[in-house]
Amino acid sequence: MRAQFFYGTLCHPPLLEVVLGRIPPMRPARLGDHAVHWAAGESFPIIRPQPGAVAEGLHVPDITAEEAARLDFYEGGFGYQVHPVDVVHDGARTPALVYMPEPGMWRPGAPWRLEDWAARWGDVVVEAARDFMAQRGRRSSEQVLARYPMMLTRAGARLRARHDPGPAVVRRSPAPGDVALSRLETPHAGFFAVEAAGLAHRRFDGAMQTGVTREAFVMGDAVTVLPYDPVRDRVLLVEQFRAGAWARGDANPWSLEPVAGRIDGAETPQEAARREAREEAHLDLRDLRFVARYYPSPAAVTEYLYSYVALVDLPDSAAGPGGLADEAEDIRAHVLGFDDLMALIASGEVQNGPLLVTALWLSRHRDALRAGA
Template sequence: MKPRPGVDVPDHRGRTGLDRAGRDLDRNPGVRVRDVELTSRGWHVLRRTTFDYLRRDGRWETQVRETYDRGNGAVVLPYDTARRRVLLTRQFRYPAYVNDHPDGMLVEAAAGLLDADDPHTAIRREAAEELGVVLGPLTHVLDAYMSPGSVTERLHFFAAPYTPADRTGAGGGVEEEGEDIEVLELPFSEALDMTRDGRIADGKTVLLLQWAALHGPFAPPPSGARASHRAELESTSPRRRPGHMSP
């Protein structure tokens, strides 16, 4: 058999064994992986997996699913409570454009793949590249699978304070990677309105803005148990000591 790039021999990114993902999974006794086929090995990986699934009525059923593996990622909402503003991006997204978005220009929170970094390091890198900002202490909001029917990615959500002085670069992304990103500094109230009228249609961004309004730095005056959480967020606002930040 001819050696298969990405399986038997390194592909263009030096990867082998791409067909092994999932073969040794045994955490769910109602799922038995039978075969994994590598169907595409571009920058990211598409696989077709055949497995037996134990239905709730006790019958075993053979199913086939395709999964798109692009690695895990992180996203952040930088906020300035003193001026009640947030930093977002605007860039062209072809998948949205081809699926009925008017011009494909999406307003989003800064995000990116982890690659070989941990989530904290990765999101600080992305904030510097896309927004030109040095983030204050990071607040971990949640982790979520954004499209679990077909995409394996788990996204780590963060929020962090910033001040005008923390905007030390131009942002715009990495040109060599095809990025052409516009930096937007918006009043929080306007950004929240944009999630309601459709001007912001990106899921991760809607989630972070709603969190900020309900439970985060722009939430109504808290009471009881919520007071301590609000105080913690406000303690990481622009009054922080120069140079102080979380991992």
């Protein structure tokens, strides 16, 4: 047995249960001369020495060897190692171990509060932790950490899918037991992953279809947004090299598209749309109009898209380079008249599905948008 002091996300009982395997008896405790801050740009906190400060947290006196190994795997992925400290509980000092980051690995941000973190990140991090802990014994903590941003993205996608599955007027309304999983393997886990599942599912005649093997290319949810200037009647498209087109053998792997990108773990689709517009086209979006949400290829790809039209001002100067250099993005923005966009669609130069869907929506609503402007 060992005693542990938690000061950050593991003070959140649902997360501690996933990582530890149970919710143990805990008691409030304090670590003097230490302060807790957000790790800058991340979804978790760091603790660091600070004379006169006090880190509030929880003391768990009875961590088993197996539970310690689980904690070491989870915390080790983020570069945290245990250090002995003395914490104060009910006025008495008691020894414990605390996870502290490797010096210089993370930069401190604003002061951290559990309530703030739980409100924005709690559900997503708990969901991602299930994926993280499932890799124990298969991959190292460092290998799992490399995929953690994508784990958060996938966790957010699963939560949205679970909470809002969409209507079922014509299609089947599933009941418990309609899909039964017998085997799940992950033969590849990079930025994206491939999962191979053995399952059974309910047939339309009521029987179970057994012995089914399916593979899925696992991605996160994403957002697309087509900037439209209703006064000038023009749109902004982005152009960039696309690995999918290149891997297919397309003679021209440069693609005309709407602004698009992954929805990060705790983002809403609308927040992601605004962020991506700033990153890819240096645009601040003021008015988002929802177009549709959909699977572009549900037979084998988990990606789910939220598409929007954004009402913006598009002067000639809106065209030009964009993207983030640190993400190896090489993007060119084009400002085109609406009729020019439709001509590109008719000629086949536009081959991007979300752009086709969004252009169809815009063609139906264009007159009303222009009248409203």
